[in-house]
Amino acid sequence: MPTLADVGKAAGVSRGTVSNVFNRPELVRPELRERVEAAARALGFGGPDPKGRLLRDGKFNAIGFMPPGAYAIAEVMRSPYGRELVLGASLACDEAGTTLSLVNGTDNTRFASIREALVDGFILGHSADIGLITSAQRRRLPFVILESDAGPDINSIKIDGRSGAVAAVRHLTELGHRHFGILSIRRTPGPPIVHMPGQAKRPLLAGFPLDDERLDGFKQGLAEANLSIDDVPIIETTPGDPSVGAVVFDNVPEATAILTMSDWQAITILDEAVRRGIEVPGHVSVIGFDGTAESARTTPPLTTIAHDVIGKGRLAARMVLDNEPPRQVVLAVELVVRASTAAPRAKIR
């Protein structure tokens, strides 16, 4: 690999002049410039190596996106929510002329990834692991954490998940539902875990603020209707796991309404319902969470607790890019009623 110095030698000029030819050509006399360019071509020199510039300037011109939980980037890209988040971030990056780096952080390499990522700042997906934040802080780069409570010194953006969850339950109880099933989020790899009422050690606190808050909202909403969450089956499942539908219908046949924590989970239920000839919302109502574009395209279109996911991603990127004093943003959620919820009509089977 030829370097600036090599080209300089070949053209009989100094390193600095070659640098100028490439970066500020107006500074160098046209004929000389041409001679240098010729030398560069002859040597197959394709321009100053970014590595050198980088060390000198110290700017990567990139921000990193780190997946939430223990997910890999590919899993983020699969999920409707993740895609909109990344889309939003890329929108802001497009505007700023910055690169968006999708940083892979598998469980154990997560901290190392943060330490070594070639970025000027981070968007961190939510995490139960406080160490992540410490890691990010150590790096002394601007960062924002999504869907986590991280205190006043740290940039964070979250939605009002509790209100959203309450609104979801209210909507359903107002329609007359009394028998529910709840889909919470499984944070480790594996099949759905069914927690029936009365069973010990129900996952009422998963450790992830996102999940806990929504579960708490469900609890509150149920309480308002004189129902107890303790009587409601909870199924922990990875969003997108296609097997959850079967698990739900097999284990919670009496439910007339399914509360979820993501549109993707709700969509999975819809798919299984079609397979079994169960009508939505005739036999069972399903409510999503997040209000992704996908939720509007399903059959029937999903009722969901929506927020501006793209806007969230975009704001996150902007906060990192702008590097202003830390702030904590809480985004509003909105119940969007579509066609997947209705008054209960008949029991399944």
Added chain:
Amino acid sequence: MPTLADVGKAAGVSRGTVSNVFNRPELVRPELRERVEAAARALGFGGPDPKGRLLRDGKFNAIGFMPPGAYAIAEVMRSPYGRELVLGASLACDEAGTTLSLVNGTDNTRFASIREALVDGFILGHSADIGLITSAQRRRLPFVILESDAGPDINSIKIDGRSGAVAAVRHLTELGHRHFGILSIRRTPGPPIVHMPGQAKRPLLAGFPLDDERLDGFKQGLAEANLSIDDVPIIETTPGDPSVGAVVFDNVPEATAILTMSDWQAITILDEAVRRGIEVPGHVSVIGFDGTAESARTTPPLTTIAHDVIGKGRLAARMVLDNEPPRQVVLAVELVVRASTAAPRAKIR
């Protein structure tokens, strides 16, 4: 920002030892290690700066994805096709522990982006601009170009677009269709451009191999049924432009079948059909291209010319990562018949 040297001074050891503490802790005596770690903590040193290591090692551990055409990354993320491509690439990156950098290349900054991206290789979206390839070659990094003919010295992956287009037309003519509309891809920003038969300067060669090839396939397929593409209206439109549906139905009311170059275009047509009460496939058949996941979820599900988009993205990343001798891969396409195509039943209006 403290450096290795600073920490070394504070701990009374050398730069090298501090480096070892962080990178090969087993090489340094536990008590010394602790002293160094304490000093690092005290100084708020969060580990060796990746910039330095980078210059030294020369590896970014990242590959860059550059959007096709003149699109920005955000546009890629919006498109079903683009998302699956990125998903595929991220899958390979996950496996390899590499970062995927979404490199922004707006028209004029495109070449500069290639010159300066902090990556070890590139996935280039297709382009009509040969300069892109030259740029990439100059950088002397492994790269692969998608959906372009770039000769035997260059990694490329493309689908057999011609056969796909022929198959699409055949499917429709076999169903009895004789009146078509074609959606080709507009490569500049702006609203749909309608090219009616007989008009001069129809975009039969857009300069993009991808478009040209498919158009050529449509032509061939039509010819097989004794139809001429010269009699078929062609509408150039950016995939995803929601206005194209109206343009199509207003300008080509006699068409009983719409050929497209992407699922997204087809989906847009579907949306407008719903709005106008036009039945698909009753009044008009619509056929997509690419076979993205979205195409299976529409109402009605789209008939489409499918290929393994995720696999393509994954293979692309692998080729860059593996850096083997250049090869040219042509991926098979497959006609997937779903419910958006049927025999023509009635004329619209």
Added chain:
DNA sequence: ACCATAATTTGGAGCGCTCCAAGAATTTTG
């Protein structure tokens, strides 16, 4: 011609790190 002024070009000084050969300290061996 000659000097002031303007236009170009130069090369040193890092940017922060890792590698590595060599030196220092410690432990083992005969």
Added chain:
DNA sequence: CAAAATTCTTGGAGCGCTCCAAATTATGGT
């Protein structure tokens, strides 16, 4: 207990570049 072997630590040599003050060369006015 000295010599040999082993374990640790050190600091020089870059990695390739950009910035900048200083040196060199060209231009212009008298």
